[in-house]
Amino acid sequence: MAKKKIKFTRTELKQQRDALARFKRYLPTLKLKEQQVQSSIVQTQQLYRKVQDDVDATGRIISEYDVLFNDVSGTNLKKFASPESVRTSTYSIAGVYVPRLETIVFPKADYSLFGTAPWTDKALADLKMLHRQEAELKILQKCLDLLKAELKKVMQRVNLFEKVMIPNTQENIRRIRIALGDQMTAGVARAKIAKAKLEQKAGKNMEAEAE
Numbered sequence: 001m002a003k004k005k006i007k008f009t010r011t012e013l014k015q016q017r018d019a020l021a022r023f024k025r026y027l028p029t030l031k032l033k034e035q036q037v038q039s040s041i042v043q044t045q046q047l048y049r050k051v052q053d054d055v056d057a058t059g060r061i062i063s064e065y066d067v068l069f070n071d072v073s074g075t076n077l078k079k080f081a082s083p084e085s086v087r088t089s090t091y092s093i094a095g096v097y098v099p100r101l102e103t104i105v106f107p108k109a110d111y112s113l114f115g116t117a118p119w120t121d122k123a124l125a126d127l128k129m130l131h132r133q134e135a136e137l138k139i140l141q142k143c144l145d146l147l148k149a150e151l152k153k154v155m156q157r158v159n160l161f162e163k164v165m166i167p168n169t170q171e172n173i174r175r176i177r178i179a180l181g182d183q184m185t186a187g188v189a190r191a192k193i194a195k196a197k198l199e200q201k202a203g204k205n206m207e208a209e210a211e
Contacts, residue, residue: 013173023169033094051136
């Protein structure tokens with residue numbers, strides 16, 4: 001991106017100083033946002049690992065039913081345990097809107113209590129639990145993706161302010177001050193030269209009158 005050409009004027013100097021003040025005010029806000037998002041990522045990762053452990057634990061429990069699933073009197077437990085819909089809402093984490101699990105709707109489990117084995121209800125409850133945990137895991141992964149994307153943007157902005165905008169503005173101010181100083185020095189020099197010429201001319205006029 002091409003740099004904006006600066007003018008070596010007092011108006012430009014004021015504009016650059018005002019811009020520098022804005023950048024320095026905004027930078028701490030960006031850094032605070034960066035810290036908040038980083039902290040939220042750590043917390044979400046911890047929750048993700050916990051839910052992943054829960055998924056693994058529930059999966060081990062369900063694996064004990066594998067042999068028994070063939071003996072449920074024609075009842076399709078896996079079908080009854082598969083969600084019909086997963087409902088979510090959104091909320092803000094460090095200013096980032098992320099999804100949150102609200103409810104999971106399962107199909108009505110229509111089977112005979114007397115025509116199935118005693119463990120059927122427990123197996124169905126465990127299968128539903130697994131699907132809830134897996135749904136929560138997917139949502140947490142989405143949260144992590146959104147938070148990491150936000151962190152990347154915030155870090156880019158922090159770097160932009162710290163390494164580009166603030167240093168460039170400080171350099172602009174330095175160059176303008178030097179230019180204005182040079183202009184002032186040149187102006188004083190021109191004034192002295194003009195004064196000397198006037199004095200010289202006045203002296204010649206006085207000599208001419210004396211003659």
